Amino acid sequence: MPIHKSRGRPRGVDSADTRKKIINAARIEFANKGFDGAAISAIAESAHLAPSAIYHYYQSKEKLYEEVFEDTANIIWSDVNTQLDEETLTIAIEKVVRLTNELIEQLPDYSDFMAAVPVEARIHPEFAKLLPRRTDYQNVTFRALARLGIKTGEISFLSEDEATEFLRSVLMGWYFERHFRKYEMPLSLESILKVFTVLSEH
Numbered sequence: 165m166p167i168h169k170s171r172g173r174p175r176g177v178d179s180a181d182t183r184k185k186i187i188n189a190a191r192i193e194f195a196n197k198g199f200d201g202a203a204i205s206a207i208a209e210s211a212h213l214a215p216s217a218i219y220h221y222y223q224s225k226e227k228l229y230e231e232v233f234e235d236t237a238n239i240i241w242s243d244v245n246t247q248l249d250e251e252t253l254t255i256a257i258e259k260v261v262r263l264t265n266e267l268i269e270q271l272p273d274y275s276d277f278m279a280a281v282p283v284e285a286r287i288h289p290e291f292a293k294l295l296p297r298r299t300d301y302q303n304v305t306f307r308a309l310a311r312l313g314i315k316t317g318e319i320s321f322l323s324e325d326e327a328t329e330f331l332r333s334v335l336m337g338w339y340f341e342r343h344f345r346k347y348e349m350p351l352s353l354e355s356i357l358k359v360f361t362v363l364s365e366h
Contacts, residue, residue, distance in 0.1 A: 183221055185211040191232050195276035199229055199284050199291075226290055233281060233294050236274050240267060241301040245308070253313035254360040257335070260305070261353050264339060279343045306332045318364040 189210035193202040204225055208215040222228040244263060250256035268275045281298060285291040310327035313319035319327050338352060 179221075182213070182217070186213070186218055186221060186228070187232055187235050190228050191236060191277050192273045194229060194232060195273040195280070198280065199225070199288060204228075226288075229284075229291070230294065232277065233297070236277050237298065237301045240274055240278060241305060243267065244305050250312065252316050252364065253309060253318045254357060254364055256309055256312055257331075257360060258353070258357055260309075260335070261338065261356070265342070268343065275343055279340065302332060302336070303328065306335070313360075316364065318360060 186207065189207045190202070192210065193207050197203075202225070204215050204218050207228075208218050211218075218228065222231060244260055244267075250259065281291070281294055285295050306328045307324065309331050310319070310322075310324050313327055313331075314322070314324060319330070322330060334356060338356060342352070
């Protein structure tokens with residue numbers, strides 16, 4: 165006799181735990197299949213819930229995608245920001261890049277999901293609002309790095325805004341190449357660090 169999953173909110177289950185299960189399952193589904201290919205039924209099955217339980221917490225697939233974005237971005241950038249208390253910009257960048265490498269290896273679904281957000285925002289205008297949020301998360305890191313580099317004299321020839329955008333371009337460019345090639349490119353980190361080492365000496 166088949167066992168049917170109960171409808172609505174699961175009984176005797178903590179709301180926060182259930183939300184976490186849904187978010188984790190949805191992140192994998194969105195990362196692997198994209199927004200259009202992802203199915204609420206597959207997310208529910210992975211989370212061991214009925215589809216109606218998903219809709220109890222998230223009114224639509226769009227709302228669920230947005231919640232996955234916030235959860236994923238917060239985890240990734242919070243981890244990166246723990247590496248910013250350094251003596252020099254060069255050391256801070258090295259730690260940030262090495263941590264990002266570790267995150268890509270250990271949490272591939274997080275990286276896959278975040279890398280696809282700009283593409284999904286172009287396909288689905290309702291997600292365009294996620295791009296400023298993405299920038300907000302990034303700015304905490306890149307502005308802190310910019311201030312550090314200006315303070316140490318490594319990039320003091322740039323304004324804070326210029327330094328922020330310069331660092332965003334360099335490090336996010338590295339990230340996307342690293343992500344889509346699925347492995348660290350030879351000399352990529354070494355080349356970036358060499359540039360900042362030379363800048364620090366002048």
